[in-house]
Amino acid sequence: MTTPHPLETRVVSRRFDQPDAHTLAGYLASDGFRALEKALAMAPDKVIEEVKASGLRGRGGAGFPTGLKWSFVPKQSPREKYVLCNADESEPGTCKDRLILEYDPFAIIEGMLICGHAIGAHRGYIYIRGEYRYLLDRMEQALAEARAAGYVGKNIRGSGFDFELHAHTGAGAYECGEESALMESLEGKRGIPRLKPPFPAVSGFMGGPTVINNVETLASIPPILLNGGAWFAAFGPPKNGGTRLFCLSGHVERQGVWELPLGFPLRKLIEDLGGGMRNGAKLKAVVPGGSSTPLLPGNVAWDLNLDFDSVAKVGSFLGSGGVVVVDENTCMVRFALRIMQFYRHESCGWCVPCREGTQWLQTSLTRFHNGGGRAADVDLMKEVSENILGRTFCALGDAAAMPTLSILQHWRQEFLDHLAGKPCPFGARTTAGAVGAH
Amino acid sequence: MADPALVHLTVNGQPLQVPAGTLLIEACKQHGIEVPSFCYYPNLSLQAACRMCLVEIEKMPKLQTACTVVVSEGMVVNSDSETVHRARKSAIEFILTNHPLDCPVCDAGGECELQDMTFKYGAEQGRFVEPKRHREEQQWSPVVYFDRPRCILCYRCVRACGEGMDVWALGVANRGINATIIPSHQDHLECEECGNCIDICPVGALTSGAYRYQTRPWEMQHVGAICTFCGDGCKTTLGVRNGEILRGDNRDKSGINGDFLCIKGRYGLDFTRHPERLKQPLARRDGELQPVSWGYALETAAKRWREIQKAQGAIGVIGSTRILNEEAYTLQKFARQVLGTPHLDHHRTADFPALFDALAGRGAESLARLDDLKTAPAVLLVGGDPTPQHPLTAWNLRWGYRQHKTRLYVLNSGDIKLRRQAYRYAQVASLAAAVRYLNGEGEAQSAPLTGVAEPSEKRWPQTPAAEVARLDEGLQDFRARLRQEQDVIIVFSGDIAGDSVRDLVAFGNSLSGQTRYLALADNANARGAADMGLYPDLLPGYVPVAAGQAGLNLEQMLAALPRQGLASLYVVGANPFRSHPVAAGDLKQTFLVVQDLFLTETARQADLVFPALCAYEKAGTVTNTGGQVQPQRRGGGCEGAKSDLEILHRLAAAMGEAAWGAADPDRTLQEIRAQVKGYDLPLAKLLAGEAPLALPLNGRVPRAAADLPLRPHHDTLFTAGTLGRYSATLNSVMEGRADKR
Secondary structure (H helix, E strand, O other): OOOHHHHHHOOOOOOOOOOOOOHHHHHHHHOOHHHHHHOOOOOOHHHHHHHHHOOOEEEOOOOOEHHHHHHHOOOOOOOOEEEEEEEOOOOOOOOOOOOHHHOOHHHHHHHHHHHHHHHHHOOEEEEEEOOHHHOOOOOHHHHHHHHOOOOOOOOOOOOOOEEEEEEEOOOOHHHHHOHHHHHHHHOOOOOOOOOOOOOOOOOHHHHHOOEEEEEHHHHHHHHHHHHOHHHHHHHOOOOOOOOEEEEEEEEEEEOOOEEEEEOOOHHHHHHOOOOOOOHOOOOOEEEOOOOOOOOEEEEHHOOOOOOOOHHHHHHOOOOOOOOEEEOOOOOOHHHHHOOOOOOHOOOOOOOOHHHHHHHHHHHHHHHHHHHOOOOOHHHHHHHHHHHHOOOOOOOHHHHHHHHHHHHHHHHHHHHOOEOOOOOOHHHHHHHHOOOOOO | OOOOOOOEEEEEEEEEEOOOOEEEHHHHOOOOOOOOOOEEEOOOOOOOOOOOOOEEEEEOOOEEEOOOOOOOOEEEEEOOOHHHHHHHHHHHHHHHHHOOOHHHHHHOOOHHHHHHHHHHHHHOOOOOOOOOOOOOOOOOOEEEEOOOOHHOOHHHHHHHHHHHEEEEEEEEEEOOOEEEEEEEEEEEEOOOOOOOOHHHHOOOOOOEEOOOOOOOOOHEEEEEOOOOOOOOOOEEEEEOOOOEEEEEEEOOOOOOOOOOHHHHHHHHHHHHOOOOOOOOEEEOOOOOEEEEOOHHHHHHHHHHHHHHHHOOOEEEEEEEEOOOOHHHHHHHHHHHHOOOOOEEEOOOOOOOHHHHHHHOOOOOOOOOHHHEEEEEEEEEOOOOHHHHHHHHHHHHHHHHHHHHHOOOEEOOOOHHHHHHHHEEEEEEEEEEHHHHHHHHOHHHHHHOEEEEOOOOOOOOOOOOOHHHHHHHHHHHHHHHHHHOEEEHHHOOOOOOOOOHHHHHHHHHHHOEEEEEEEEEOOOOOHHHHHHHHOOOOEEOOEOOOOOOOOOOOOOHHHHHHHOOOOOEEEEEOHHHHHHHOOOOHHHOOOOOEEEEOOOOOOOEEEEEEEEEHHHHOEEEEEEOOEEEEEEEOOOOOOOOOEEEHHHHHHHHHOOOOHHOOOHHHHHHHHHHHHHHHEEEEEEEEHHHOOOOEEEOOOOOOOOOOOOOOOOOOOOOOOOOHHHHHHOOOHHHHHEEEEEEE
């Protein structure tokens, strides 16, 4: 349970302060399943139109327009269609989906049911990150209640609409958050990405047309249906509809998750919600949307508004909403190393540049940070990162290369300060270890 | 106007035209533009893992993998730009980061795709200065070794094993930099040991226990031979050093089998080096077989046979299903003209005379090549188990199932592995009755079923008792569906013969569309032996002998031995006493001459033994079970032994046939082309290895007075009649299995 902050606009998180929202009774007491009721009375096309009108863009990281994604699913299909919820939240710096899973699991269920109605699917799966074992129990409990009360299963609440829904756990692989790898994993195979095309809307889980959405995206659907797409869109700037959950971590006085309208100034997030920089230190860098996004220097970040287009304009991505604040006492070489340790550990190994490149960079950065750096390494690491970028099978390679390249670009001097024989200038003061739980 | 089925694109400024649906990498290859790749392999699933084939395509922001992009009209591609070259160089650099540069001791050195590509596309110097990751080499089976650091994870082996062989013994474990290929059983493989994974490996990660560390590829001569085991006629390229055959593979994808070989074709050929190979003629003296000179042996045989001829004693001749066409033809000529005997036969494993009788009056359109199985819309397989007995046939059937959705109807008395690819599967107690039923005679009940499988039931299901009742219906459905097919290839083994074959052809001919036939016979030249007239009642080309002139068949000859009914028996490359044991006393009055590679059960009882060369050691032609004729080339040698052709010619000379002259396979081939109807094949095509089809359809073939039951070997994956027993590799695989039980 979290109490709302005065600057927050709670849409997805509107039940986060309601102690019993994770029970069916509590959910029903606060408008629960009213959106479903409304949606089932609408033609499927109208539901999709409403979602399109909301301007909702995927909250998992890529920011693809949700309504458009739903509209790609063919109306007629010889194979069964599916709705999948991507609850494999693994992006370092991101911890928002877990709150929805914990405080408002029925909102996810309701969002999936509405999606099922919209695309003509009758089966769904919620794929929950392996480390979120306790949330799997929470979701199983919610599903059992929903099933017992006739909100999941055959002929839902007498509407004639059937929808079966199951929760499934991952086994601790970041790659399984990639939508096609998630489907492989859910099918019981090794979690590696699939060739695209075909895209999931045409051939996804079990070869059937599939919509796969992030937890927050699906939880945004019921309020959109209840209040109308235009209502939701009005929260943010044009094409960046609505609110979203921002996860603030790093060197601020108060870390946390807050729901803010898109376009919210980053400076206000740090100062007003985060309570300012920790110990009054100077801001050095900001990771704007999870560890996969290029880092922004403090001066660029300071004037940034947090919406998809503004962040793209300064060369990064809004990503998953994981904002990591880095202060002046942080060694950026160590920061790059810590990020690369994560990606080397999480590369699935399928394609050559990602498998070999992340290991190369990780070993080089380790040596470099330990005082074994050669002058040639700086440009070599840049070139190795460039050779990964855009040449891998899936986006994991890009995710490893982009932050590294941004660090090499903006903090090149710190690398030169580390060259052979020199100890890390930040010494014991370095606090980069705060990034990522892996 | 432009053909809508063709797509026009531009690659490096060059306009190309290819069929719609072609992959970009194949389109480039067809037009001589090399797009390098490791993980892409034709006819296996797409991986896009090695990132070697990245090219620039206009209107696409990122480089694209040519192995996954399907060509589209107006596509503009650049595979030769600075960006593309940089991408290739970097892909090679990444692959080499953890690849050991132990090329000087690696088996693949000199024929390694990574080596070639590094020379062509790679950097002159490595920039990776971190320590490489090392792992110890592992032995996974008697033939498969895995050197993990060398592996570049192209997943070709995984796909060749799974998709190609339907064995699925290789997989991928771990993730990231720790990802590795793993065998089916923790630390070892239990598979069909075909070795396709080894030959498809672009580097030296998978190496062969039968070949490793013996030589370098450039020290060998590479000779295109035809495998001497089953009747499918796979081409195997022999690696020969100093007259010794060190390996067989078909990496160059020449021949009717592409790069496929089974364990026998790839590793069974080490029988050529077996220490018990006969290298000197042997004659029985004082009850013991003792080495003698060739001159003595030939003179002895000629002298005894002349005496027997004078005394009007009967001479029997049993030929081989492994000797070459020229030798089989010469053997029947020797028997009929020099020995003057009609008692001639061979070990029969398929009823070719019945098939060609049933097909009398028809032409090439009624015969199927093995290749046709890859694209056939429907195949009916009656009897046999191609997976172990005809591995290429099975490979092609799986290919058709995978690439062309071939509907495979299996009619068998057992449960065979191809059931996994079957569209309909009927397991019947009596194949003859089932075939009769198919042909519309009798009731389904006369061919009781034990199971009919749907295609979805992939894993050899047991028939639940409750379903037995509908099995009868199953055979009706089986027949009804077959009758709706428009283009069927009927494949049958030696499990049916005589009237059953005629029933089957009658059924096939009753179908409305095109029907083609393929009979499966064991051993490399079983079809050649039949075509060349190693029959007591049929001359070459299935031409009947004059009425009343038919001799004794194989079983009649063997039955005559205890009654002292044969004064001499001449056995060439066969081992009849293995299946028909003969007591020493039964041979007291019979002069037994055996010509073979080893002291077989038959040779041990002989009075005279001629050491023969094996198929890999001589030149000539062989005919595979489907009738395709291919050249056999001399790969190795065996000091002291002679080819069967040469032995026959020398025997003829010793018998006083001066006109025969010296053995010359080319001259004999000319004689066959002139004399044997259906063998007037275009010489250029034949010698180029295009495997032209022999067409010995020469009218009705009368039924023999006495039917000789067929005796198929029913070989397993690791056995091949008598010959396979002398392969150290085949034996080691079987012993390895026994140890694990």
